[in-house]
Amino acid sequence: MSGWESYYKNEGDEEEEQEEGLEAGGDYSYSGRDSLIFLVDASRAMFESQDEDELTPFDMSIQCIRSVYTNKIISSNRDLLAVVFYGTKKDKNSVNFKNIYVLQELDNPGVKRVQELDKFKGQEGKKYFEDQIGHGSDYSLSEVLWVCANLFSDVQFKMSHKRIMLFTNEDDPHGDDSAKASRARTKAGDLRDTGIFLDLMHLKKRGGFDTSLFYRDVIIAENEDIGIHFEESSKLEDLLRKVRAKETRKRVLSRLKLKLNKDVTLTVGIYNMVQKAYRPPPVRLYRETNEPVKTKTRTFNVNTGSLLLPSDTKRSQTYSHRQIVLEKEETEELKRFDEPGFILIGFKPLMMLKKHHYLRHSLFVYPEESLINGSSTLFSALLTKCLEKEVMAVCRYTPRRNSPPCFVALVPQEEELDDQKIQVAPPARQGPLSVGLSRQEHWSGLPCPPPGDLPDPGDLTHISCISGFQLVFLPYADDKRKVPFTEKVMANPEQVDKMKAIVQKLRFKYRSDSFENPVLQQHFRNMEALALDLMEPEQAVDLTLPKTEVMDKRLGSLVDEFKELVYPPDYNPEGKVTKRKKDDESYGSKRPKVELSEEELKAHVSKGTLGKLTVPALKEACRMYGLKGGLKKQELLDVLTEHFQKA
């Protein structure tokens, strides 16, 4: 099984994680930290709900902010967040403006901050707010923005992105004071000039929120966000979606040239829309003080003890007893074929894209004007025509210098494509479709909608379906493996029909954000428990487990009917399992007792058949001669071969 495992093991594969990590972390270091201020209107109107069971706008804002906090802890804990209330009775800010209360300055999100936010939740939260801070009678929005600007300028780190999200349900804050209103407008303009984005997260107001009264002039939508939301949010989910979409800034993975030929070149940006989220790497702490320690790695010469510079080393590989040595630069250079970018090869019909020829997760391509003017127009023309002719562009893609080329398909993607398709054929929504997927309140305390119960989420699909090209990686011949397939035995129509009935019973609507990673969730819950000194960590609900009870109930007698049609009476589909288990148990007790004589080893080395030995045997041999090998078979082989060649 050793071979299988080494091919197959994908989780916890350290090397891979690192590689991915580099890719993901790479762009971070370039661009500094994102910073985001939640600016929450705390005047009395925000605490009034229209319905008994409806969340107050203030409560909704707080829950939404909390959710962003906990998400940031998981996804990007270097980002800076702050919470500012305005329209308060008390004030707390560096410039002593009235009616402005800075609850949290810009800093990384942490446990204490989340706990502090929790105090403002629900009815108790309302009371807590009134006791601690209280509602004020007046405020000046320009002062509020001033305070926010100060928060940004007090930060020592390099910031890549500054954003303020304004949560309010007052559409005309300075209706009676035109001077104040005009000052607010000026201030907002100033913020824009200094690269601070201001977003309005307007909440439900009796009689509707009219952006034209005041905010339209204050919040001049960034060019890129035209038409994304003019609807006020009356539900927490809506607000969350709105906030989430804004809260992460697009990070361009790279900006590259797309060459149609030598003369015609446009530039595109590459974006990552899916990226495996990993548990953050552990930090080393000093036992006495729990402070983080710095790690330094030194390379030195064993004989002289002197530190080695990179130029004092070379790279080597050994094949059949022969050592081949290259300079480090040469090992990089031999991977170089093209300059980074895309080279257009041609076009193929979309239907030739094979779903099962998946190699690695796709990326998103969008035009980039910053390097070549006019790129968008050509891009747009290509996109329009590719969609119309149902073709994809095949390109040779070199992501970085010194990376070998790969072939990719640029698949045109139309805006709201999915949305329409779904609407054309709405899924049968029977009952509370909770095939194991109904999410109860998950740990951030948010009641998340069970998939399938959502009214067609125009907003969300809208976000996930943007016009541009999807970059699909195409496998090389080497990436495909020959699979020894099982003989085809066809089921008869009756059997197929029975299975169809089963499938229909277990329908649900898939949404890409339906499942949380139970491993990550458990990890962060453990962290939370330790941070808060809880006795027991809260157990994460594992959404990846099938809800067998619900399923069984839905299926009823169908399963038995199907089995009767398909399985012979004495057939046991669970067979052999017990045997395997035994194997597994005895596996641990099996210790290699292979001892090889020196002659045998030498014979293997000279014949080049050392590779026939098992890893435990090789390890044993290494131990016998006091050799230090790695864990990989190849490393062990190298060490042994080298040893005997010297001898």
Add this chain to the structure above:
Amino acid sequence: MARSWDKAAVVLCMDVGLAMSNSFPGEESPFELAKKVMTMFVQRQVFAENKDEVALVLFGTDGTKNALAAGDQYQNITVHRHLMRPDFDLLEDIESKIQPGSQQADLLDALIVCMDLIQEETLGKKFEKRHIEVFTDLSSPFSRDQLDIIIHNLKKSGISLQFFLPFPIGKQGGTGDRGDGSLLSDHHGPSFPPKGITEQQKEGIQMVKKVMMSLEGEDGLEEIYSFSEALRQLCVFKKTERRSMPWSCQLTIGSNLSIKIVAYKSITQEKVKKCWTVVDARTLKKEAIQKETVYCLNDDDETEVSKEDTIQGFRYGSDIIPFSKVDEEQMKYKSEGKCFSVLGFCRSSQVHMKYFMGNQVLKVFAAKDDEAAAVALSSLIHALDELDMVAVVRYVYNEKTNPQVGVAFPLIKDAYECLVYIQLPFMEDLRQYMFPSLKNNRKCTPTEAQLSAVDALIDSMSLVQKDEEEGTIEDLFPTSKIPNPQFQRLFQCLLHRALHPQEPLPPIQQHILSMLDPPTEVTAKCQVPLSKIKTLFPLTEVIKKKNQVTGQDIFQDNHEEGPTCKKLKTEEEEAHFSVSSLAEGSVTCVGSVNPAENFRVLVRQKKATFEEASHQLINHIEQFLDTNETLYFMKSMDCIKAFREEAIQFSEEQRFNNFLKALREKVEVKQLNHFWEIVVHDGVTLITKDEAPGSSVTTEEAKKFLAPKENANADSAAAFEEGGDVDDLLELI
């Protein structure tokens, strides 16, 4: 566990006879080409470090050396190397030791020698495959008498054959219907009939066809390659493919329905297997190098602490939480062992390809030799296919790995049917970015003319050929048939360095480069549409302002590295001036947030005249003072100081002095004594002629300018004397 199933015995049987060295002018001889193909093959074997064994038999040699040679039998056939693991010696031999012979030898005799060699030398060893690769131009005469016996014996002993010829042979039934092998058809090379073919060669072709047909039927012809085909498609060699190990499990639907399945990895990114070892540059030994990791405290002395004194912790936002490995192991999520359970079914359109994740594709079949399971899985496959639905499943490889959620969709082929499993993202893995719509953006809407130019381009660059009659589509550029050039390049460099340690690395082989380029007919056809696009779409490179170069650009383009780095450095050296403000590059006027900074940027980048910028600045200062609040006083002070410094820089001292004088007047009128105290305290006075030659103010006068006037407010003076510190003043207010 010895894996005998992927071990093969291969005999390379090469014609080195007289005619092999003949070539048309400007072309490589069959002899050289054959050597190239063999090198490529052996090189792959050496670097793949598999357990195959390779022998080399030459025919047409001047001498004779083989086990069957007796009398005039089996002459001019040399067993150059017996069956053993291929190594660099063999590669060296192929490169330099093999010389063209001056004789001719019977190809069929050579085949018999090869068969004999395989028989003899594989005795008692386990080989899954036995194989003979023949490289010849078929120009030597042969005797047919033993042909049938040879074919019979090949069949009996399970030896397969492949032929490599200098020319492509006509393959019946055309080249289009090769199913998935259409790259084999020679789009680049000469087409049948090959030029200058002799009668003897024609006879040879007939014989080779007959042999292959009788061995493998129609498919046998697929195993006859031209050298150029072989070079272009390095994976034609049979035995280099890797096979997947089976993973058996049960597919479960609910608690009561399970189907025995077995899954194989069908696609995964093949990586270079061996990694580079770091060795000492002089001794070339890796033992000479040691890496040491030390931990030190984050204090001034960087006090080292031993590894034992450190513990593991994790970041939780801004907090760092100590968390030992033991605790982690105990508290972490545990999956309950291998699993392939259906969570539910949904429409296939809901699981878009863009969500596919992970690094592998699994093909899921019913367990081997289990007809009941096969029927059960087949029902599922066809049910999903007919309903256009997919299964969403939880997949766990084993108890040590993390669970995944993925999609399983049906794949139905002529020969087999299966489910294909691909991982899907978790909520945490998604990034929801928004982009402006391209559709409704007037700025980038293409004109009709532009659109039709692109239309023409797409037509001219089509990579498929439609056969109207048969209704088939031929792929002219099947990327999944192209071997990863990275490996070939690595092997080429390694081999070159092994054989010629002192020489620099060779350039990339031409046939590898051409393999990556579009078919020539496509490049030819698209010239006209492309030049039309060039004229219709204005594309202008943005002249980059140096200060907007991001780190990424620097790393991407080494040519620019030098100058930009320097540029950044000089910027850092300048005081009071942050690089970030420059980088933002969007300052067009003096705003109220950072007026001093904006002012500096404007005047230094010459985006506004000094007069204009200072006007804006003065306006802000006045606004600030009108608030009569200390914070604004401080801000005003910053502005005034910036104004003063820049004025000296740009020889605009007169402008500043006038301003300051006017300011003093205003302060008196508006009773802003507090503010003036700050000015006095900070010693901001007129620019003297010591500071700037254009000024007429003496140091004395400057001092006097700040001195309190006779009628100065006594209170404020008292306050000043008492405290003498700005902070005190602030507190007083």
